Amino acid sequence: MQLRVVVMLETDRSLFMSDAPSFRNPTAHDVARLAGVSQSAVSRAFTAGASISPDKREKIIAAADQLGYRPNILARSLIQGTSKVVGVVFGQFENPFFAHALDRFAEEFAARGLRILLFTAKTNATVDEQVAELLSYKVSAVILMAVNLSSKLAAECARSNIPVVMFNRTTEEDHAAFTVTGDNAAGATAIARHFLATGRKRIAYMAGYDDSSTSRQREAAFFAALADSGLPPPRRAIGHYSRHGAIEATRALFASASDQPDALFCANDLMAIAAIETLRAEFGIEPGAQCAVAGFDDIPMASWPSFSLTTYSQPVADMVARAVAFIAGETGEEQAVVVPGKLIVRNSA
């Protein structure tokens, strides 16, 4: 009978444990008690550059190890009013350009002891909520990748002294957001000149989104360069920066068999690659000769032999480095950084 009771107790206990955390993590007090010092000594032992004698520190560290103690970053951040966390709002998982950029950010931040709190926003509409939530985490900076922020929330960030970085987007409004982009104007102009120099006449443009500053800037420069040479405005379609959208856009642009473009500039590489495949598979057109195709970004895939895409490069690592330098306060007064790239001519154009 007694045995049965014991078993039941054990069962109860394990059930309880799986529901609620019955185990309390050790605190600085626990460590202090074990090491025979004050709690503030423990705090100092874990704070770089605090004044504490080496032997005392060692004793504390030993006690901490024994207990499995780690400082609670939440409590620390609460006091200091800021956390070593950067909020990143990310949208485009499909595009390797941004995946790569996120990778670079992670690395640069890690080197500075910063962590990434990741938020996703498929549309600009949801960005505001995400950023609002970020603020309540007391992040030390906000990075917006491929999305825009309303000026209202930008103002809120500014008021809380949280730097905002827009990566690969600019903004016309004068709220204080730091922007880093590639050289959209120079790139689009270079592509246009390349098309003209190789005798292209019936030129088309595939936009990303109409409300993307990046796409608009590339389009404006591209159209301007062509107009300078007396060409009519290119035919135009919207690919939504996605593969699917780009396939549809390509079909639309090449639908009329009697009047197909002989050159196509896509607002990014992802769409350009989709266009290349669509031209091959559905129109029997091999990009390069009959029709030139160019992109923007120079993602790794652009150099793959299957695509050999002519494009204008955006140096991701540099762009990220500039953004991080700004956040770390290592930069001057600039607000809109434009990182130059270069025209990469391959076989597609």
Place this chain on the structure above:
Amino acid sequence: MQLRVVVMLETDRSLFMSDAPSFRNPTAHDVARLAGVSQSAVSRAFTAGASISPDKREKIIAAADQLGYRPNILARSLIQGTSKVVGVVFGQFENPFFAHALDRFAEEFAARGLRILLFTAKTNATVDEQVAELLSYKVSAVILMAVNLSSKLAAECARSNIPVVMFNRTTEEDHAAFTVTGDNAAGATAIARHFLATGRKRIAYMAGYDDSSTSRQREAAFFAALADSGLPPPRRAIGHYSRHGAIEATRALFASASDQPDALFCANDLMAIAAIETLRAEFGIEPGAQCAVAGFDDIPMASWPSFSLTTYSQPVADMVARAVAFIAGETGEEQAVVVPGKLIVRNSA
């Protein structure tokens, strides 16, 4: 003269603001004072399901809006001992399979009010430090994507009652980590049978890492299926799950012109696609006829016409859903979930 003084004051103020956060964010106390209620009432107004009268709540919300107040999540988490944050340790940005999985996780978590704290670990060696740091953020769960955790840290997580999920990896050790994988054995067997059924004789295998459970399981099943049919063990090379590594591995496997494989199974699609391109570009081999190439994952790119890769699918969305269900405590006792996929036959094999 007075004007000049004002200007100087403004300058001083802005300099000061850029150095330290002179602006104190409004707290629940501030809101309480403005709304003429107690501070706990403010807390209740922002807590779903707390007992507070609708009109009082409205008054509080209005005051909060006026002040730009948002609850400090750090303080809340400090009390509750856990944050609505999930730690994700991520390694493979190059592989769209994981990018897609991360995307799915972000979406599923967002639907449950969970956030992602992102850590990167290029090697298994660094995973432990990352997870240790995660613990001090009081995350409510840890997800390991394509990396392994030492049993020491797994034990620490268990002691803190933090569920650990290994995504696309399993572990032989019996520490309590929940694992989700595709059906590595069934997939590799299906590929082997497909090779055999189409008369392949000189079969090769490209591994990921030797210490990756995923790669080892696929290899074991693949080798076993071939051995069942009396074939000798395949030639073998290691591609490190990267494009670069896969190109090198392909070169090694096909170096001897007199004895090239007539079938190649790669431990993932990313490597298989690299192999296809290398065969075309460097060996003049068009995958499908002369040499079959198969992968594993069924990433979107596998279906692109340029590759048309035969592969075994891993249903990312399902896998992620299972992992999230476990974290949310909606699942039973299972520890090692295997999500079945299916053989996708395209042109490459």
Place this chain on the structure above:
DNA sequence: CTGTTAGCGCCTTCAT
């Protein structure tokens, strides 16, 4: 339903 009272775990003056 509401206000009061204690803390959550830690950092940071302030004395010593």
Place this chain on the structure above:
DNA sequence: ATGAAGGCGCTAACAG
């Protein structure tokens, strides 16, 4: 260099 004491902003029992 060290300990004591007072919060950081909020939630969670308590009474009423």
